[in-house]
Amino acid sequence: MLDYLTAVKPVRRIRYIIFLKDVLILALTTFGGPQVHLAMFFDRLVQKRRYLTEEELMELNALCQILPGPTSTQTITAVGFKIGGPNLAYLTLLIWILPAVAIMTAAGIGVYYLEERNLSLHFARFIQPMAVGFLVVAGYRIGQKVIRNKVSLALAITAVLAAYLFRSPFMTPIVIIVGGLTTALTYEKQQRMEKKPLRVQWANFFLWLGVFIVAAGLGAITQSLPVRLFENFYRNGSLVFGGGQVLTPMLYNEFVAFKHYLTREEFLSGLGLVQAVPGPVFAFASYIGVLSMRESGMHGQLWGSLVSTAGIFLPGTFLIFFVYRFWEQLKRYRVVRASLEGINAASTGLTAAAAIVLFQPMVPHWPSVVVVLATIAVLLYTRIPPFVLILGGLAAGILL
Known part of the structure; x- marks a missing residue:
């Protein structure tokens, strides 16, 4: 520097x-x-x-x-x-990412420390249903913006059903691609804009693609957990459209439902805590990386945080460097603008499916249901910042 x-x-x-x-x-x-x-x-x-x-x-x-x-x-x-x-x-x-990554890495190490000493995470019991409330509101607000017609509504519902019934990390990119291709076919509805020939500098695209291929190959050959973690997060970071709320179901499917690196309670605790942290929500990856390598000691946990953080943030960085240089020409193509409608609708459905999956086990426990509903109400009808809610939930869990 x-x-x-x-x-x-x-x-x-x-x-x-x-x-x-x-x-x-x-x-x-x-x-x-x-x-x-x-x-x-x-x-x-x-x-x-x-x-x-x-x-x-x-x-x-x-x-x-x-x-x-x-x-x-x-x-x-x-x-x-x-x-x-x-x-x-x-x-x-x-x-930009350093403060949030440092805090979420420390949170992951702290959770592991408590579990190793058989200390209860019960103080975070309000945080877990609050995290579901945050997810519901995020999905609702996105849906208000992107579901504008019957096609986008149908895509969102299809994404909900597909993600709920087939809980595999491979379902997410399929749903997003199908959504984008569906609305791309309606490009004629988009306003025509004068087009200029694209002048593309391919270096950063090939860098993004090269890292993708090499990471996948090395992960398959070596079966090294740090390499596979990097590949997992790099793949997710390359496919998530819509920000942290859409990333959540992808990470839950991959690391909780599919690979069992984290328990559902650990995942929800981290998801709640990241709402109280400044900076990017994608720092949640650092927390997951720590707990995914909990068996490797402190050095391994820090290494897990590093490779997970690099994996989740690098794809978007390479792609913005690539596209920024010819964005003025690209945005004039109707098919590009049309595909966004389907991608956004499908992403909304994925968020809704994650909220349903995470909420289901809470249904028999009325206090958790009350916390979810109260969180939704506060977020929708007041201006209380999310981090204040989370800190209040932690304080209540400790005092009660």
Whole structure:
């Protein structure tokens, strides 16, 4: 980082340092998911610092919404790219994710510590149903935006049924691809835009694809758990459209229902805790990585966090670097815009299916049902920040 900053001209170096300080402030203070993140990006990066215009920020955010990966992370990384090129973009990514990753890694180690000493996780009993409430509200809010007609409603319902009946990590990409292809066929409804020839620089695409293939091959050959964890998260990070709430069912299917690396209770505790952490929700991967390598000691747990974090964040970074350079031309193609409707509808269905699967075991326990319903009501009808709810749930669990 210092080598890069010292290599640029003094005026630009000072500007880059100030920008990275702003990124750190955002990483420590942005709670609440992509929508809240975008508002805070606007306040600090546009209104206060004027690194870019409001139109430029909204356009970058729109681009990141159609790419797989963490929307907020890709947006702020793209801002760094716009200001200072790829080197500043990578520094932006590291500073943005570091606080959340450190906190969720510590949370995973803490959960393992308690379990090893036969200490109860009962203090988190309110957090688990609250996490389901968060998921329900996220799915509802996404559905309000993306389900606009009978086709998108049918795709969402089909995604719910497919994900619920066939609980395999391989079902997720199938559902998303089918959704995108279905609405891509309706491209004629999209407004025509004047097209220009695409001028594509393929380096970052081949980098993304090369890492994908090499990780899958090495995982199959070596059967090394760290390599397989990296491949698992890299694959999920390459296929998730819609942010953290869509990532949740993918991770649950893969690491709880399919591979049994985590228990349902551990997964829900982490899902609740990540709502109280500033920065990207994708830092949940760090927590899962720690617990997936719990048998390898402290060194192994830290290694699990590192490979899982790299796996989940790198695909979106490679892809934003790739697409950003020809986005102006790409967005003019009607089939691209049309496919987004199906992808978003299918993602909504996946979120709903995850909420159903996680809620089902709670039905016989009325206190858990009450907490889920109360969480939904508070999120929908009040302005209480999510992290305040989670901290209150932890406090109640400890006191009671």
